[in-house]
Amino acid sequence: MVAVMCSRTSSRSRTGRPRSAEADAAILDATRAALVELGWSKLTMGDVATRAGVAKTTLYRRWASKNELVVDAVAVLFDELELPDRGSLAADIEGVVRQFAALLERPEAKTALMAVVAESTRDEPLRQRIRASIVERQKRLVLQGRRRAQERGELPPPAPDSGPSSGTDDLIFDVVAGAVVHRALVSAEPVDADWAQRFTALLLGGLAAATQG
Amino acid sequence: MVAVMCSRTSSRSRTGRPRSAEADAAILDATRAALVELGWSKLTMGDVATRAGVAKTTLYRRWASKNELVVDAVAVLFDELELPDRGSLAADIEGVVRQFAALLERPEAKTALMAVVAESTRDEPLRQRIRASIVERQKRLVLQGRRRAQERGELPPPAPDSGPSSGTDDLIFDVVAGAVVHRALVSAEPVDADWAQRFTALLLGGLAAATQG
DNA sequence: GCCTTTCGCTACGGGTCGTAGCGTAACTGG
DNA sequence: CCAGTTACGCTACGACCCGTAGCGAAAGGC
Known part of the structure; x- marks a missing residue:
């Protein structure tokens, strides 16, 4: 999954010494x-x-460059991200926030993530690689959390004609991931339980207002 | 303001050839x-x-390093950020979001901002420089917008014992700046009028819930 | 055993870094 | 006007990293 080498599965040579x-x-x-x-x-x-x-x-x-190597090296860290059912949407949000924050406390993730994103602004293939290896992995948690909240009745059921993802999901994802990253790396202040609670309250309030209004 | 050279004002030498x-x-x-x-x-x-x-x-x-040079070069771009009174908190938020997004569309800001933040994770003096030159300049807009909304009665008045800034201001700042940056650089999708409106609605809903609950 | 591919190793030209040294230019105080 | 001080442009330098080429050896498939 992580390594994007197509050697084994695709039409790559089946003869010769295999890569270690x-x-x-x-x-x-x-x-x-x-x-x-x-x-x-x-x-x-x-x-x-x-x-x-x-x-x-x-x-x-x-690996053709340092950029791609580091993306692959850091991507595996995001395999740890999970979304265990904590019983409520609030608890699920708070959990994913703290989990993501814990990941960003690791120095290898801290220094590498921002750097490769910076490089990706001038390197479209790299951006695709980041999206596939890292971003999509996070986004799944948002979709999963939303679906679970809908099953609980905390959010209105999905529109029948809507696909598996929506613009609202994208919005929520940018808000959650962006806020945590900004807090951890730009403001450089801890994403502790207090902050996670206050952020969750803010986001939940916004969601409630959106579904009612 | 931008250049942090203390030559002229401080106890630096008054003799010799001045810097150009x-x-x-x-x-x-x-x-x-x-x-x-x-x-x-x-x-x-x-x-x-x-x-x-x-x-x-x-x-x-x-400048001792490329990092510091780029911080100073990019910092002046943030002088453009202003918060004209648009009549309501919603319009003010939407305005600052679009203004910040327009700044992030400039390629020099795009590529430099993430890079220096990445470097700052291992360089505390650089982090301070970024905070002083860039972050504080943005944060002022949040304080100003909050104060203006309180004068309009859209937000409850400040607690008498609270200082000029609060933890809630920090939270709002991380949410706004983080979401816009994440949308523009990580998701790499446009921060257009539609997105700005939906984000503003979400944030305003959260604020309303917080003040009522 | 033959073919193919990867491996470790060495070596290389090209580029950037950050600094040192020099003579010159600009400005200040006596 | 002149001596003192600092900034400037220029050149040169060792150190480092880059990315690649070429070699013989190793490890698999047929």
């Missing part, structure tokens, strides 16, 4: 370790190769 | 131009110096 899966894992681990120690700007391809115990050329055979 | 103010302006202009053409990652100090018509050493005499 251990090398992949070692490289991604080394990338995260280097991000923790050095941060984005001082991370070099040669250093990652040395840490992973592979040759620099091996690295370039799989 | 024209050079400052030329360097910051060249930095923005280079950001537009090259983006953050391909911007080099030598290139900026050549564009500005100054020596590279002159650049290093004033």
Whole structure:
């Protein structure tokens, strides 16, 4: 899922020496370790190769640039994100906020996420890669939470002609993810229980007003 | 205000050749131009110096790193941000959202903002510089809008023992700025009139619920 | 065993970094 | 007007990283 290598499944060669899966894992681990120690700007391809115990050329055979490598290395962190049923929409929102905040406290995620997004403003393929590997993974939580709230009756049922996603889902996603990221990285203040509660109250109030009005 | 050089006003030397103010302006202009053409990652100090018509050493005499230079170059863009009285809290919010979005459409702001924030996660002095030059400038709009809404009676008056800023102001700020940035840079979809209206409705609903509940 | 592909390794030209050193220009105080 | 001080443009430099090429060896499929 994470590695976007199409070697095995697609029409790639079935003969010759196969690529080492251990090398992949070692490289991604080394990338995260280097991000923790050095941060984005001082991370070099040669250093990652040395840490992973592979040759620099091996690295370039799989990832064309530092950007793509770091996206793949950080994407696995987002696999941890889940949305256990906490019984109410409020609890679900608060849970996902705190979970996302905990992820952003990890130095490798902190330094890498903003950097690759910055790069993606001038690199459309990279933006697609980020969207597929990271953003869509988060967005699913919003859809899941909304569906669950509708089953509970906390939100009105979906319009019959609406697809699986809607503009409102996009709005909620940008508000939740954006607010948490901004709080954690720009304001650089903790996303603690108090903040999560107040944010959830604000968002729930907005949702209630929207469904009633 | 933008340039944080303490040469003139403070206890800096009053003798010797003064620093060229024209050079400052030329360097910051060249930095923005280079950001537009090259983006953050391909911007080099030598290139900026050549564009500005100054020596590279002159650049290093004033800014220790690319990070600080870019922060100062981009900070002036935020001087444009204003909050004209549009008659209602809803219109004020919608206005500031669209104004901030217009700023983020400029390629030099787009590529630079996320990059310096990413760097600031491992560089506390840089974070302070960003806060002073950029973040505080935005936050003032929130305080001003809140005060104006209270004068209109759209929001309850401030508690007598509260200072000029509160935790709620911080929350609103993170929600507004975070949502707009996330929409524009991560989701990479336009912050058009429709989105601004829907976002404003959501936020206003949350505020109303908070003041009533 | 033969073919294909990956691997580790070395080496390379090209580019950027940040600094040092020099002579010159600009401004100040005596 | 002149000495002192600081900024400036210019050149040169070692250090580092980039991304690639070329090699022989290793690891699989047929």
